[in-house]
Amino acid sequence: MKKILNLLFSRLVITSILILIQVLFFIFMVWKLSNYFLYITLLCIILSFLILLYIMNKDSSPSLKLPWILLILLFPIFGGLFYLMFAQNRFYKKDRERIIKIYQTKKKICLEENIKKLENMDCIFAGNAKYIAHKGMFPLYTNTDTKYFKIGEEMYESLLQDLKNAKHFIFMEYFIIENGKFWDNILTILEQKVKEGVDVRVIFDDMGCILTLPNHYEKTLIKKGIKCTVFNEYKPILSIGHNNRDHRKITVIDGFIGYTGGINLADEYINAKVKYGHWKDTAVRLYGEGVANLTDLFLTTWNYLNHINEKLDNYTPYRYHKEEFKAKGFVQAFGDNPIDKEKISETVILNMIYSASKYIYINTPYLIVSYEILEALSIASKRGVDVRITTPHIPDKWYVHIMTQSHYKYLIKNGVKIYEYGPGFIHAKSFVIDDKVAMIGTINLDYRSLIHHFECGVYMYGTNSIKDMKDDYIKTLEKCIQIKEKDIKKLPFYKRWTRNILQFFSPLL
Numbered sequence: 001m002k003k004i005l006n007l008l009f010s011r012l013v014i015t016s017i018l019i020l021i022q023v024l025f026f027i028f029m030v031w032k033l034s035n036y037f038l039y040i041t042l043l044c045i046i047l048s049f050l051i052l053l054y055i056m057n058k059d060s061s062p063s064l065k066l067p068w069i070l071l072i073l074l075f076p077i078f079g080g081l082f083y084l085m086f087a088q089n090r091f092y093k094k095d096r097e098r099i100i101k102i103y104q105t106k107k108k109i110c111l112e113e114n115i116k117k118l119e120n121m122d123c124i125f126a127g128n129a130k131y132i133a134h135k136g137m138f139p140l141y142t143n144t145d146t147k148y149f150k151i152g153e154e155m156y157e158s159l160l161q162d163l164k165n166a167k168h169f170i171f172m173e174y175f176i177i178e179n180g181k182f183w184d185n186i187l188t189i190l191e192q193k194v195k196e197g198v199d200v201r202v203i204f205d206d207m208g209c210i211l212t213l214p215n216h217y218e219k220t221l222i223k224k225g226i227k228c229t230v231f232n233e234y235k236p237i238l239s240i241g242h243n244n245r246d247h248r249k250i251t252v253i254d255g256f257i258g259y260t261g262g263i264n265l266a267d268e269y270i271n272a273k274v275k276y277g278h279w280k281d282t283a284v285r286l287y288g289e290g291v292a293n294l295t296d297l298f299l300t301t302w303n304y305l306n307h308i309n310e311k312l313d314n315y316t317p318y319r320y321h322k323e324e325f326k327a328k329g330f331v332q333a334f335g336d337n338p339i340d341k342e343k344i345s346e347t348v349i350l351n352m353i354y355s356a357s358k359y360i361y362i363n364t365p366y367l368i369v370s371y372e373i374l375e376a377l378s379i380a381s382k383r384g385v386d387v388r389i390t391t392p393h394i395p396d397k398w399y400v401h402i403m404t405q406s407h408y409k410y411l412i413k414n415g416v417k418i419y420e421y422g423p424g425f426i427h428a429k430s431f432v433i434d435d436k437v438a439m440i441g442t443i444n445l446d447y448r449s450l451i452h453h454f455e456c457g458v459y460m461y462g463t464n465s466i467k468d469m470k471d472d473y474i475k476t477l478e479k480c481i482q483i484k485e486k487d488i489k490k491l492p493f494y495k496r497w498t499r500n501i502l503q504f505f506s507p508l509l
Helices: 001-007 012-035 038-057 063-072 079-088 088-102 112-121 123-135 152-164 183-193 218-223 291-306 344-355 371-382 400-405 408-413 448-453 465-477 493-508
Strands: 144-149 168-174 199-205 227-229 249-253 257-261 278-280 284-290 330-336 357-365 388-394 417-421 424-426 430-433 437-441 454-459 481-482
Touching: 012 218, 038 063, 038 079, 038 227, 038 388, 063 079, 112 123, 123 330, 123 344, 123 454, 144 152, 144 465, 152 183, 152 249, 152 257, 152 284, 168 291, 183 199, 199 218, 199 291, 218 227, 227 291, 227 417, 257 291, 257 437, 257 454, 278 448, 291 330, 330 344, 344 371, 344 437, 344 448, 344 454, 357 465, 371 388, 371 408, 388 424, 388 465, 400 493, 408 417, 417 424, 430 465, 437 465
Parallel strands: 168 199, 199 227, 278 424, 357 388, 388 417
Antiparallel strands: 144 284, 168 249, 249 257, 257 284, 330 454, 357 430, 417 481, 430 437, 437 454
């Protein structure tokens, strides 16, 4: 009962209610005015018609257009106004202009010699690296050791040790932080490091932590000497901008050690708390030159949130590490955001799928994707590529799980093998392809990650960790349940219609 009361009176619920009141008031005012003034009704309908024409001719995916088209057709008086208010994200126009400026003024290092080296070895997969370098402005690096963690507990132990050894700075950017064993032990180290003169900075997403941290937790950290800022505070203001979250998980230590993957700083990620059975998650540790891109990602967000322009030059891998790094393979950490309208994550994923010739092994907690990705996976399977996808057996959100399962039949029919992680919830986000290429990071196969969120990943070619990722995937399959076409049961009527409605509007959610 206490838990329910705490939720009802939480900032999340109160703020959401205030926003809902604004929506209802807007609808009521338009409805009242349209009843009294015929011209207002005609004006709204004409506006909706013009916006409908604009959407239909807009250069974007049909899956993004259809929900708005249906909404406007169903509600011609309100639909066009809702599109103007929400689809264009105008409330954050100034913020958008500012962050675009920050991205454009980044130091444009392409390191073309590394791209040429990879082209000489494999021109197919080099195309992705070239795209990330030129469109995302994230260079391709060599001389970067990679270590793969097949479970959160392994990453936790390694991260604690690296934090203890930090001498100069620690940057941490996470979607979720929650008080408990994981975060409490990290916080103890961070407090000690501050006393030693280490520059410690933390970014956390407000929505991601709204139920896991006390209100104004950033003030608590600042009092401890930790520099902290909150990403996109959830305010009682009607704006589609609340949909854009910082879903990244990044730690950078002294410029030459970096971590990313699916693991947030909460106890379920290391199985210190059981939420949905056994929690399977993965991460990667970078050591060397390639960490520069993770540092760049963190500083770009830090500069944007704090209205400053701090340069990457002060935090490069060789700033505090004087010996030359040596490791085989290529590493390219990159980021994606909903601001510049360049869908880097989706393009990288599609390029990897179309480049595969032997196998594609995928871990994802959610499978709610565009027709383009579904078709790419199906085509890969039809041309003889062994395509396997692992999703959770015990979901964290039942409605998301039935949307994920809705794609099973089409994929299985086209030869894609689908597995569910039997012991519980798999939160890993990874691709392994042809013993050559892998990607690991924060990117889910859903519209939230591919369109609405700030995300990051690491694209790798020929590194030692690729074999470890493949071996772990094959071993994990032993604990999985393969889904056959005969196993796809018909859902109850109410669940089927709930799924259909949610799936249709999922690009906007």
